[in-house]
Amino acid sequence: MEIVVVLVIIGALALFFIATYNRLITLRQRVKEAWADIDVQLKRRHDLIPNLVETVKGYATHESTVFQKVTEARAAAVAAGSSASPEQRAQAENMLTSALRSVFAVAENYPQLQAVQEFKDLSENLTATEDKISFARRFYNGNVRDYNTSLQTFPTNVFAGMFGFKAEQYFELADATEREVPQVKF
Amino acid sequence: MSSVTTDSTPARLSIYDAAAANRWRTLLLIAVFTALIAVLAYFVGEYFAPGAGIAALPFAFAISTGSALVSYFAGDKLILAQSQARELGPSEEPQLRNIVEALALGLGIQSPKIYVIEDSAPNAFATGRDPQHASIAVTRGLLDKLDRTELEGVIAHELSHVGNRDIRVMVLVTVLVGTVALLADWMWRSFFWTQGGRRDRDRGGAGAIIAVIAIALAVLTPIIAGLIQLAVSRQREYLADASGALLTRYPPGLASALRKIAADKEPLEVANKATASLYIANPLKDAPAFFDHLFDTHPPIEERIKRLEAMD
Numbered sequence: 001m002e003i004v005v006v007l008v009i010i011g012a013l014a015l016f017f018i019a020t021y022n023r024l025i026t027l028r029q030r031v032k033e034a035w036a037d038i039d040v041q042l043k044r045r046h047d048l049i050p051n052l053v054e055t056v057k058g059y060a061t062h063e064s065t066v067f068q069k070v071t072e073a074r075a076a077a078v079a080a081g082s083s084a085s086p087e088q089r090a091q092a093e094n095m096l097t098s099a100l101r102s103v104f105a106v107a108e109n110y111p112q113l114q115a116v117q118e119f120k121d122l123s124e125n126l127t128a129t130e131d132k133i134s135f136a137r138r139f140y141n142g143n144v145r146d147y148n149t150s151l152q153t154f155p156t157n158v159f160a161g162m163f164g165f166k167a168e169q170y171f172e173l174a175d176a177t178e179r180e181v182p183q184v185k186f
Numbered sequence: 187m188s189s190v191t192t193d194s195t196p197a198r199l200s201i202y203d204a205a206a207a208n209r210w211r212t213l214l215l216i217a218v219f220t221a222l223i224a225v226l227a228y229f230v231g232e233y234f235a236p237g238a239g240i241a242a243l244p245f246a247f248a249i250s251t252g253s254a255l256v257s258y259f260a261g262d263k264l265i266l267a268q269s270q271a272r273e274l275g276p277s278e279e280p281q282l283r284n285i286v287e288a289l290a291l292g293l294g295i296q297s298p299k300i301y302v303i304e305d306s307a308p309n310a311f312a313t314g315r316d317p318q319h320a321s322i323a324v325t326r327g328l329l330d331k332l333d334r335t336e337l338e339g340v341i342a343h344e345l346s347h348v349g350n351r352d353i354r355v356m357v358l359v360t361v362l363v364g365t366v367a368l369l370a371d372w373m374w375r376s377f378f379w380t381q382g383g384r385r386d387r388d389r390g391g392a393g394a395i396i397a398v399i400a401i402a403l404a405v406l407t408p409i410i411a412g413l414i415q416l417a418v419s420r421q422r423e424y425l426a427d428a429s430g431a432l433l434t435r436y437p438p439g440l441a442s443a444l445r446k447i448a449a450d451k452e453p454l455e456v457a458n459k460a461t462a463s464l465y466i467a468n469p470l471k472d473a474p475a476f477f478d479h480l481f482d483t484h485p486p487i488e489e490r491i492k493r494l495e496a497m498d
Contacts, residue, residue: 030294037291128284135292143294 020156024165027147031168034140035086038171041133042081042093048129049074049100052122056103059113063106070099086169094173100126137171144168208351211418212358218414219362220250223369226407230373233400236393249365257361258354262313262321265357265464269311269456271301271323278302282329282337286322289342292433293349298322307454308332308447311464312344313353320348325454332443339440342430343466350429352422356464359415364460366411373404419463420485427490431497441494448487 053067073096080092104123107113114120148167151160224246231242256264274283283300290297298312298320308327314320322344332340347353377400431437447467454469462470468484 034294037294041291124280128280128288131284131288132291135288139292139294 017159020159021163024147024150024156024160024163027143027150028165028168030143031140031147034136034143035171037136038133038140039081041129041136042077042089045096045126045129045133046074046078046081048122048126049096051118052100052103052126055116055119055122056107056110056113059110059116060106066099066102066106070096070103073099086171090171090173097173134173137173141170141172144170208355212351212355215355215358215362215414215418216250216254219254219366219411220247222366222407222411223250226366226369226373226403229396229400229403230376232396234376249369250362253361253365254358257358258315261357261361262315262319262353265313265360265461266301266321266323268458269303269323269461271303271321273321274300274302279329281334282324282341285334285338285341286345289338289345289433292342293345295345295349296320298345298348300324302326302329303454303456305454305456306330307452307469308450309454309457309465309467309469310340310344311461311466312347313357313464314348315354315357316351317348320353322348327450327452328447331446331450335434335436335439336443336446338434339430339436339443340466342433343426343440344430346426346429346433347422350422350425352426355418356422359418360460360464363408363411363415367408370404370408377401377404415463423466423485424490424493427494428497431494437494437497441491444487444491444494 049070053070056063057067073092077089077092077096080089084092107119150156151165151167224243227242227246228239231239279300279302286300287297295317298314298317299322301321301323303309303323303325305325306327308325308331310322310324310328312320312322322341324340328337328340347356427440431440434440444467451471453471454465457465457469459470462468463484465484467487
C-alpha cells in the first residue's frame, strides 16, 4: 500500500518536472526567435548606413567629423552585433542612432540633396527599418517578460536554476523621441 | 509614427493563448457542423424510406470531411479569387508593405502576402490557414481614404486575426456554412419532387413525426449554421480590435479608421453573404434592424469605437 502511494507521488512529481522544464524551454526558445528578428533589422540598418553616408558626402563635403562619427558608431554597433549582450548592443545602437541624427541634421542644410531620389529612398528605408526595430523589440521584450516571470514565480524558481535557466535581458533603446530618424521634409 | 513612440511593455494578450483556444474551437466547430449535417441527413433519409437514415450517414460524413479539407487547403484561395483580389508586386505600395512587415514583427509572425481589391469602398480582411499561409487584402478605397496611423490600426486588427489563428476558424466556418446551406437547399427541393408520393405509405404516427422533424431540420439547419457563424465572427472582432490596439499602442488610430469606414455608405461589390463576416466592417451595408442584431455579421461600429476609446 505504502509503495503505491510513494510511486504515485514520485510519478506526479516527475510529470510536474517534465511539464515545467518543457514550458521553460519553449519560452526561452521564443525569446531566442524574437531576438533573431531584431538582429535581422539591426543588420539591415547597418547595411543602409554606408550608402547614406556616401550619398550625403557627395553634397556636404565639409562635414567630415559627422561622417567619421557615424562610421565609427556603425563599426562599434557591428562589432557589438557579433557577441555582445542585449544591453551592450542597445548601448552601441543608441550611439549609432544619435550619430545618424546628426547626419540627417546636416542633410537638412543641403536643399539639392533633399531632391535626390537615392537620398529619399534611403531615408524612407531607414525610417521603415527603425519602425521594424521598434516592433521587433517590443515583441522580444514581451517574450522576455513572459519567460522571466515564469522563471521567478513559485514553484518554478525553486529548481529553474538547477537546470541552468537564467533570466534574459530586455532590449531597451534610448528615449523614443531620440530614437526616431528625424522626419525629412521634401 | 506616433503609434510607435511609447516605450514600455504593458500587459498584452498573448497570441499563443488565443491560438491554443482557437485550435480547440476549430475542432469543436468541425464536430458541431458534422453533427448538424449528420442529423439532417439521418432524418431526411428516414423521411424518404424508413431505415435509410443510417445509410445516409456515410454520405454526410464524406460531405463534411470533404468541405473541411477543401476549406483547410484552398479556402483562402477561393475567398481571394471570389473577392477579385490581386497580389501586390514587391515594389508596389511600399508604405503598406512597410506597415505590414513592421506590425508582423511586433506579433512575431511571418509577414503575410498582401492583396489589393480595386474598389473604392474602404475595407479589409485577412484569410489563410496559419501565419505561414496567410494573406491580407485591402481595398483601394482603404489606401486612398486612410492616413498612416489609421491604416496601421486596420492592419494591426487584421494581423491579430492571423496571429490568433482566427483566420482558419473563419475560413472553415465560411465554407461549412456554405455547404450546409447548399445541402439544405438541395433537400428542400427533393421534398417538393416527392411530395405526396411516399409520405403516407406503410407509415403510422412515427412516419408523420419523422416527416415533421425532417422538414423542420431542413428549414432550421441553415439558420443554426448562420447563427454559429455570426456568433463566432462578432466575438472575434472585439478581440482583434483589442489585440490590434495593443499592438500599435494607439487605439485612436483604429477608432478613427472605423469611423471613416462606417461613414462611407458605398457597399463593396465583390463581397457577398458568405464572405461578409471576414471583413473588418460589414461590407454589405445592409444590417437589418428588425432582427435586433441577431443577424448582424459585425458588432455595431459605435460600440467598437467606444471600447477602443475606453482603452487609453
